[in-house]
Amino acid sequence: MSELTTIPAKCAGCGAKLQTERQQDRGYVPAGALNREPVICQRCFRIKNYNEASSVTLDQNEFLKLLNQVGETKSLVVHIVDIFDFEGSLIGGLSRFVGGNPIILVVNKLDLLPKLVNPNKIVNWVQAQAKELGLRAVDVVVCSAKKNTGFERVIESLERHRDGRDIYVVGATNVGKSTLINRLIRDYSDLDNELTVSQYPGTTLDLVNIPLDDGSSIIDTPGIVYEHRISELAAKKDLQTLLPQGEMKPTVFQLNEQQTVFWDAYARFDFVRGERQSFTFFNSNAISLHRTKLERADSLYEEHKGELLSPPSKEDLDKLPKWTKHAIRIPRGSAKDVFISGLGWVKVNSSSGAELIIHAPKGVKVSIRNSLI
Template identity: 65%
Template sequence: MTNSQQEKVRCAGCGVNLQTKDSGKPGFVPAAALEKEIIICQRCFRIKNYNEAASVAIDQDDFLRLLGGIAATDSLVVHIVDLFDFEGSIIPGLQRFVGNNPVLLVVNKIDLLPKGVSTNRLRNWVQKQAKAQGIRLMDVILCSAKRGTGFEHVIEALAQHRGDRDVYVVGATNVGKSTLINRLIRDYSDLERELTTSRYPGTTLDAVHIPLDDGHDIIDTPGIVYSHRMTEIVPRDVLGAILPEKEIKPIVYQLNADQSIFVGALARFDFVEGERQSFTFYVSNGLKLHRTKLERADELYAEHKGVMLAPPSAEQLADMPAWTRHRLNVKRGQEMDVFISGLGWIHVNSTVGALIDIHAPKGIRVMLRDALI
């Protein structure tokens, strides 16, 4: 292979290996573009021509290798997380990868919570959860990428904390990272001038360096794929049902022991033992909940999954992992959420205690956490 041919298998912008099969993965380029003298991937093309970053995903091992290089730099790290899927989207062990670099935690999708939730309470809750993950935060910013709420605070925080540094933006898929990157591009970078005068600044793997006016860069890293999130295992046409688009309307059930609630055909909540009490479901408004007796739950699922209990459809369920059971014990006096990554959470309203089983696809993260609301 000649030097010219070797250049053509890598993006002239970010250096990633080019491929023509999957537009959702790094390095995608339309087949016709391979005939060009200088080839850049679709992601670089969108930034260069439209001042717009596109979402791509990367597997966990490659992402961790990419993260590992940040510790040797002097940078500000912006970690974007999804408030609706906080434990599912936060990067475990982030601090050991970024070293002593300061971390700004941007918490997206606050518009999904019911009106009236205290922002101070949310901020304190986020700080406590991040501390439990060992992350030392410079600041916490609450925002909504979709609504544009709070983005002025993100810009202010960057101006306050960046100093003479590059900015690394990291996060899982579907957390709103591209929206933030696009806003930063518009506010900080004259890309038309920068990118027409020189080769697009390249790096290792799939990180894209977006030049800032002061000579530093925003480094846009691909979204990491976490298979423990429901959003990563459901078919694409089911995402619209499980990802909330607007404020969640909590649904409260007064349950006796030995009652169950199905969340479509995606999960099942069993109240196994405890006094009669209420449970509040915070899931997408696009999902249907169905109550039944625990003794009938298995039979109901077998007969009605994919039809009355949906989404997904019966055909789609055949391609998803089988359910596994998680037993959770909420002790007397505790105020807890039952969290199902990518699907939402159930608040245990009573303080008398409850024994709960959650049935969800194998591999999905299910856990108890301190109550968010």
């Protein structure tokens, strides 16, 4: 029997078609590794054992072809979003792809929010935001797959709405999709394999079909790469700093108008006009916040970007799009968040109103929303 016919069809970690000839292409597995059980590609092996990413990515058109298949099935769709980057990780127009299939919205990474936050209030907030953004879901569940918090409610929702259907799991990159599916495997199946879990985007490269004990399947789909998220544009080595690794510790600034706060060299917050008031910053604890006067902000940035204001480094900063300005007006007597996709948000609880300017890499989503917390 030739070597080619002994290669399993797909990698047990990411679902890519396995091959032994082209080391730089996806699905490559050294011939000497074919006797391992399960067989995983070299990329998954390096991620699982060395936390090392590779440059292999899934073409966006290929992803859309895969996602279009969901609408041709009779399935339950589980859409996983990241509470840290809710608007940035939500799949726009999902209903166009899934047809009449019901959608459960699973909001992951609850462990990143301060412990005193009421999960029921988060659910109510998510329901309101999802409705406003045009996503119709039969249920909303908040959880932390990493910490196993609220996971029993995910299982209960699946049991209530599945009705024997296959389960398609969809989501943007880096929302914790594979972590959650590994939890489902342990609850629903005797399968020994676990999907590759990594902090790097684009880990799952093809459809991964996980058989369940009742004859149906969990189908994992590749994550969508949304370049409106700073986390997709940043250098891979900076992701541990940029993305929260645990509970966020909010930082409160009492600012006068004409003051500025930098998120290292990733973005800038200008309080242009308004009465003295507090602003609460929610971001990774590893990101440093730097306050200065607005009149000094430009010179401070030019003198210290990539050094005091770092990450990113000067070299990595040159690879990011140039900053663009977003003028934002917070109405008097409102509680709003100013949200920067992939970086975090600022809570503005203003009795008198505020005029702001946000500087962020061009193309990154910057928006205003009702306060999450």
